[in-house]
Amino acid sequence: MASSIRVRATSNGDITEVQALIQHPMDTGLVKDPKGELIPAHYIQQLKFECNGKDVFVADWGTAVSKDPYVKFSFKGAKKGDDLKISWTDNKGASDTTTAKIA
Amino acid sequence: MTTTTGPLATRRLILQGAASVALLGLGNLPFAATPARAAANDKYPEEAFKQKNEADAIKALYGKTAEPSDKVKLDAPEIAENGGVVPVSVTTTLDKVSSISFLVTENPYALAASYKVADGTVPGVANRLKMAKTTKLVAIVEADGKLYSATKEVKVTVGGCGG
Structure with missing residues (x-):
């Protein structure tokens, strides 16, 4: 299965800019389906970015993060060719991990 | 478990x-x-995400209150046509930032997202949030053990939390 995570990490020397897009329904548990039944909550709770053995950025998310979430941040201390590991876990215990090379 | x-x-x-x-x-x-x-302090802050109003969520997450600061720059649209996808971002000139959080006061649960910022990570983040209706958006930046906030009103024409 294709990874649910799409990442672009680009370095301009000192600073690495990371953009990540994840495919996830991010259901709030408050919305009803066409039959009038509540769609149970299903959302990513934690998303981690790890580079060179260190968590550079950790996101804790609630249900108010949009469907197919997008996040962008920058960090220092990495160079081109380094691996950036991205992993998420959701409230149902599902998870996914991918590794991106910093370009 | x-x-x-x-x-x-x-x-x-x-x-x-x-x-x-x-x-x-x-x-x-x-x-x-x-x-x-x-x-573990990197545990998912389940309690904070269950709080319905903004003050309780900040208290559950940080255990203290925030003061407004012009060093926290919150960028969000004045009018969001689709409350399901509202692009918002925060940047700050503060030093020693350890975390950044977003709260949407009119949502069923105020806390939307909370980010832990490591040393060497640029204190700023952009993401997309859901907003149920026209609301106050609050960004909290924790820097050097203190909390600073910025607030912006976002008008929502179609809510993002209902069917």
Whole structure:
């Protein structure tokens, strides 16, 4: 299965800019389906970015993060060719991990 | 989740007497969750995300209150046509930033997202949030142990939390 995570990490020397897009329904548990039944909550709770053995950025998310979430941040201390590991876990215990090379 | 605390939880339940037997299935969950939260501070802040209003959520997450600061720059549209996808971002010139959080005050649960910023990570983040209706958006930046906030009103024409 294709990874649910799409990442672009680009370095301009000192600073690495990371953009990540994840495919996830991010259901709030408050919305009803066409039959009038509540769609149970299903959302990513934690998303981690790890580079060179260190968590550079950790996101804790609630249900108010949009469907197919997008996040962008920058960090220092990495160079081109380094691996950036991205992993998420959701409230149902599902998870996914991918590794991106910093370009 | 319950396997590590299994024997302990069972003994406690027995001590609590027969009345708790009916709650056995439900009871396991709080028993397992409480010690884990105390042990690791990178644990998912479940309680904070359950708070309905902004002040309670900030309190549950940080245990203190924030003061407004012009060093926190919150960028969000004045009018969001689709409340389901509102692009918002925060940047700050503050030093020693350890975390950034977003709160949407009119949502069913105020806290939307909370980011932990490591040393060497640029203090700023952009993401997309859902907003139920026209609301105040609050960004909290924790820097050097203190909380700073910025607030912006976002007009939502179509809400993002209903069907």
